[in-house]
Amino acid sequence: MNCDTVYKILPLYLSSELPGEERAALELHLRECAPCAARIRAESDLDNALRTAMLEETPDVSAVLGRVHARIAAPWWKRLPQLTVVRAASVAAVLALVMFVSIALPRLYVHQSQRNMALAAASDHYQDLVLQRHPDWERKPEEVARFMQTQFPQRKNLLSSITPEGAALEKVRLCNLRGTEYAHFVFKTGAVETSIFLLPNSVSSGASRPYQAAHLRNAEYGLDVAGFSSPGLAGIVVGQHDSVPAAQIADRLSTTL
């Protein structure tokens, strides 16, 4: 071993990490090389002096330990205020986003989809009653009864329940509103026609998500449209503005069906 090698591995020797063989070789060199031996002694003395000087003053950790004990002992909700303002703000922002995604976004979506459905109903009402595009109506009492039995087998008195006051059923058919099948009932009060669209054979999701696009005015056709839902059924009421109290009928159906 030469002096350069000693210099290189000196830190390992001083921290007592030098493997046995190398350590023996180094110590052999030190016996023969006075400058290296003096250097190692000086470095070792320097380390000892530094260690003594720095360890002479032991920092007081009692305050830190007290706080650590208190924090560890505290239940999790008491630890929350120790979050920094920035972290708390981040948490609040994430919570707000989660709430928006889980609550507001579906509502907005539902709102929009129900509005579209209401507009589709208004359009269907207009095409059926004004333009008379569809010939497949059931009009005879036995045909209507069969229709009701097929589409609403669980609801025996449904027809009388949905019939607006003073009106009579004119006809019924299955229609398609934006890909969903509805039963389209047309009731007549004198010359005034009221359409009620019902989603057949379904348990409405409206109990927890009532129609929010309930009452809208379709200026294009001069119609009022009102959505409703009840624990068992969901539907849409359409009628001529100023002639049919669509909102009132929808409100009644949402509580009586």
Place this chain on the structure above:
Amino acid sequence: MGLGKVGFFPAHESAMAEDRASEFENVALPHAAGLLRYALRLAGEKARAEDLVQETLFLAWRNFHQFERGTNCKAWLFRILTNLHYKRLRRSGQHPEVQVEEQEHTLAAPEKISASQEMREAFARLTSEHQQVLHLAVIEGFEIREIADLLQVPQGTVMSRLSRARASLRTVLQARAMAAEGNL
């Protein structure tokens, strides 16, 4: 105050939690003073250093299940503290301080300075890099590979940095001694 004795866990929780608390107290908390000494070196200011140690010990407590029994707990704690310190520095936009050694050394009156105080003052003149490596090796007694792991540098770098740090310390001490002699 003992973690396992003062009801940190509700009575219904298992004895394992008690064991864990008492193990943490025996294995981790004795290093609090060393951690604070090193934190003072890194953070410079007492309040920040104490906060750093408090956060380190709390993190260690929360992650104590990850600590492998039989391994060096002190090195584990110092690693947490070091990571936390650099994370905070990054978050605050600061960079690890690299000091340039001062050329002029102001001296207190020689009769008032003990050898240890002289050494502490000389040590304070070193760059933070040299202070850090000497602190870990000489004062805390970490092995070269442990220091390399803590500082995320190769072992060879630690060894050469240690040699330079010792040489710098000796130079500063000699310069101060010569200046003191000149003042006499």
